[in-house]
Amino acid sequence: MPCYFLSLFKIPASVAAKIERLQRDFLWSGVGEGKRDYLVSWDVVCKPKANGGLGFGKIALRNVALLGKWLWRYPREGFALWHKVILGIYGSHSNGWDANTIVRWSHRCPWKAIAQVFQEFSKFTRFVLGDGERIRFWEDLWWGDQPLGSQYPRLFRVVTDKNSPISSILGSTHPFSWNFNFRRNLSDPEIEEFEGLMRSLDCLHVSFSILDARSWSLSSSGLFTVKSFFLALSHCFGSHPVFSTKCV
Template sequence: MSCYFLALFKIPASVAAKIERLQRDFLWLGVGEGKRDHLVSWDVVCKPKALGGLGFGKIALRNVALLGKWLWRYPREGSALWHKVILSIYGSHSNGWDANTIVRWSHHCPWKAIVQIFQEFSKFTRFVVGNGDRIRFWEDLWWGDQSLGFQYPRLFRVVTDKNIPICSILGSTHPFSWNFSFRRNLSDLEIEDLERLMRSLDCLHLTFSVPDARSWSLSSSGLFTVKSFFLALSHCSDSPPVFPTKFVWNSQVPFKVKSFVWLVAHKKVNTNDLLQLRRPHKTLSPNICKLCMRHGESADHLFLHCSLTLGL
């Protein structure tokens, strides 16, 4: 039931915070076991397992990923009743694929929350050229890693129609007819850009019997999945830390052992050095390893350097 609502409505921040608090308490406290320490920060726990987390994920990001499913389905289900209703209310987007993303703030409906994630969603969509009659030559992402309007800004500034489709510029035969339309004569720099653009597109072939399509760049099949969108939204911009993911989670040992090894890898086991920081009035003093009685007790010492541990 909760997934159903998350796939239709934007979850309020207060509700998401309350759900995550319940998750945190259940993870660290269990059921009726009294107060226990939250050993690892919730931000780390929410990271994917490949980045050292448990893969819980933020509720708000999961909500966005579920809402993105409707943006993917909209252009693919043109004959569906819900598609026709949305189209009749909001109209079509200038790209010809999506519904209009300009929604009045007075409208209280699920689509208002869905269109708010359009910018995040569109980052991971690409167009596959068929006959070229639906893909915009300058605005859409279909050639390279950026739109041609972004790659050639000088040309884009002087084109007459920024929404012109591919087939209207290239023509129906090869070699292409190059039907460019500019507001004025081009400068020398703009002519150089145009020549470079024409050379780069010379290997393109239009398939007039195949319609244009939109693909999902995060999936090898080109089809949208909530999981791939969620992982992309959860991915940290920083370089991923070195974490022994396969060693921890692919080992043939009980899950409790895997969980303990995960804590050890994060150096969050309740060793004496950490206990002195958390509860200085209750911890053992001095900070001595009770196995070798020589060095301070820490996760690194206890599991890697302790002479008694090495002898096991």
């Protein structure tokens, strides 16, 4: 398996099909010559063992999981040369953690394929609150099962700065100063939603001496693993390709 190339480049569909054909032929090589009757469909063979398959997995999904490794490493290796090169070429994402994922189609480089994985990768990441300097209050997943902007959409619509970090809203003292910066007075439904938000944040604790961190929700250690990402993709997408940009 060419894992090195799969971890840097998007595999062409034709190449993935050829590799899977070799796997199928190897699996059923003892059936005999002539037309072969496969006792189990290839989609079933590719399912994880926990779901009744053999765990072969789709090549395209394994490719996506390997590319996701770089999205995890990027904010953790800020002093590495490759990080500085990517940052210099593409700039920073609005979340302050990742590189810009908007890559011009004229660019023929590994980061183009890696950037396409960001949408799926971000579904399984969440943030661990420290000093609140790098986590966005409304748009990052750090409190509850959804970003606060999704939990409280009425409030999110009337916020002046949707990218505000937690520290700018809470302040640096306890009790918190709560500087939300709504662009107008709240209506009755918005006030009701605001009261629900304040009740939810009643037990919030900020550690000003600890830096914010990003956690991988699919592992107990909070650290990214290619295997966990691959299994999650296999469960979510089955036989459907993740790179769907050409279908749009």
